Amino acid sequence: MVQHQSLSEEASELRVHAGCRSCGAKLKRSFVDLGMSPLCESYRSEDQLDTMEPFYPLHVLVCEECLLVQLKEYVAPEHIFREYAYFSSYSTSWVEHARTYCSMIRERLALGRNSLVVELASNDGYLLQHFLPFGIPVIGIEPAHNVAQVALAKGIETRTEFFGLDLAKRIVAEGRRADLIIANNVLPHVPNLNDFVAGLAHLLKPDGIATLEFPHLARLIEESQFDTIYHEHFSYLSLLAVDAISSRHGLEVIDVEELPTHGGSLRVYWSLRQPGRRPKPSVADLLAHERDLGLDRLETYTSFTDQVRRTKRQLLALLIELKSQGKRICGYGAPGKGNTLLNYCGIGPDFIDFTVDRNPYKHALYTPGMNIPIRPVTALDEAKPDYILILPWNLKDEIICQMRHVAEWGAKFIIPIPRATVIDPMEIFS
Numbered sequence: 001m002v003q004h005q006s007l008s009e010e011a012s013e014l015r016v017h018a019g020c021r022s023c024g025a026k027l028k029r030s031f032v033d034l035g036m037s038p039l040c041e042s043y044r045s046e047d048q049l050d051t052m053e054p055f056y057p058l059h060v061l062v063c064e065e066c067l068l069v070q071l072k073e074y075v076a077p078e079h080i081f082r083e084y085a086y087f088s089s090y091s092t093s094w095v096e097h098a099r100t101y102c103s104m105i106r107e108r109l110a111l112g113r114n115s116l117v118v119e120l121a122s123n124d125g126y127l128l129q130h131f132l133p134f135g136i137p138v139i140g141i142e143p144a145h146n147v148a149q150v151a152l153a154k155g156i157e158t159r160t161e162f163f164g165l166d167l168a169k170r171i172v173a174e175g176r177r178a179d180l181i182i183a184n185n186v187l188p189h190v191p192n193l194n195d196f197v198a199g200l201a202h203l204l205k206p207d208g209i210a211t212l213e214f215p216h217l218a219r220l221i222e223e224s225q226f227d228t229i230y231h232e233h234f235s236y237l238s239l240l241a242v243d244a245i246s247s248r249h250g251l252e253v254i255d256v257e258e259l260p261t262h263g264g265s266l267r268v269y270w271s272l273r274q275p276g277r278r279p280k281p282s283v284a285d286l287l288a289h290e291r292d293l294g295l296d297r298l299e300t301y302t303s304f305t306d307q308v309r310r311t312k313r314q315l316l317a318l319l320i321e322l323k324s325q326g327k328r329i330c331g332y333g334a335p336g337k338g339n340t341l342l343n344y345c346g347i348g349p350d351f352i353d354f355t356v357d358r359n360p361y362k363h364a365l366y367t368p369g370m371n372i373p374i375r376p377v378t379a380l381d382e383a384k385p386d387y388i389l390i391l392p393w394n395l396k397d398e399i400i401c402q403m404r405h406v407a408e409w410g411a412k413f414i415i416p417i418p419r420a421t422v423i424d425p426m427e428i429f430s
């Protein structure tokens with residue numbers, strides 16, 4: 001997990017960008033201000049509970065020029081990503097998503113032994129492993145040492161570095177260019193957006209394709225998903241904003257798909273701009289849809305704050321009512337997004353006795369800021385709480401199905417977003 005440095009080191013690394021990370025314009029307009037929050041992946045050990053914990057501003061802005069929704073760089077990225085507690089392989093539905101994607105893209109691009117697939121932020125190799133049985137050469141790029149080690153052990157060539165134009169040039173100098181570049185949930189985490197996209201364009205073969213998945217800003221706004229905002233997540237992307245970035249780097253969006261992952265994502269297909277080629281109709285359709293939702297107008301962004309405050313009040317009203325009735329509440333999951341929700345709403349052990357997670361890396365640790373203990377999933381069977389607050393709400397169907405036996409002692413689930421809702425498993429599975 002993230003190790004905290006001394007205060008002076010923290011201060012010297014505090015780098016606040018003055019301008020928009022896409023177009024450079026001065027940032028003046030607020031999207032939502034979630035106050036001060038700790039780094040959402042900096043889980044705490046028992047020893048650390050007696051020590052001071054750094055909190056950083058979590059204030060999201062919108063660029064008046066290109067409408068990119070973004071967080072200033074309050075924390076140096078090297079500081080965040082070196083040791084990352086998130087192992088992709090611990091989410092069953094995400095592993096399945098990766099497998100389906102690999103078989104689709106392998107056929108669509110006719111990838112073979114002479115191809116090269118590069119994945120940016122390749123995590124523990126959960127995705128690239130699916131190309132190995134077909135003899136397709138792969139390179140993973142993963143700056144977090146601990147997860148990269150797991151990928152290397154699976155036999156996946158992995159470079160423990162941040163991706164940008166410099167690394168792209170070094171790979172090309174080795175005589176290697178990519179037929180396919182995969183960047184799943186990485187673009188939002190990139191502090192220097194233009195350097196990253198320039199590197200991606202440089203590394204592509206002339207007819208190569210890059211696919212990028214990222215949570216869709218339209219869904220964040222529609223469903224009040226403010227908890228997907230955290231310090232590691234610098235940009236909140238619409239297709240309109242991605243389109244603006246593409247044209248600056250000689251890239252073109254040639255296709256786009258809407259996906260159910262992470263609360264609603266886009267998969268964008270990028271290629272180098274070639275005269276005469278026409279993007280699929282999906283691109284114009286989705287751009288038109290975003291304009292219908294008002295994503296081309298500043299007012300749509302500046303009204304988000306009121307909506308987030310309403311979501312917070314509804315969740316707190318439910319939890320206060322349940323605690324007044326003497327009910328016991330536990331959490332399910334300890335994802336990064338859960339920590340934004342807990343800190344912004346002020347939900348600590350006074351509401352939630354403990355939370356559980358399938359990732360053993362987090363067991364015996366505490367959630368940042370709120371210090372809620374994290375235990376193995378079996379702890380729920382022993383404690384038999386009345387309510388279980390599902391923090392990774394994007395996986396709620398999977399979790400409710402896996403945990404439906406809690407109905408045996410009458411437990412119900414609480415889904416916090418977009419509006420606090422109670423789900424009784426007896427009504428679903430009886």
Ligand SMILES: [Zn+2]
Pocket residue numbers: 020021022023024025063064065066067068
């Ligand atoms: Zn801008």
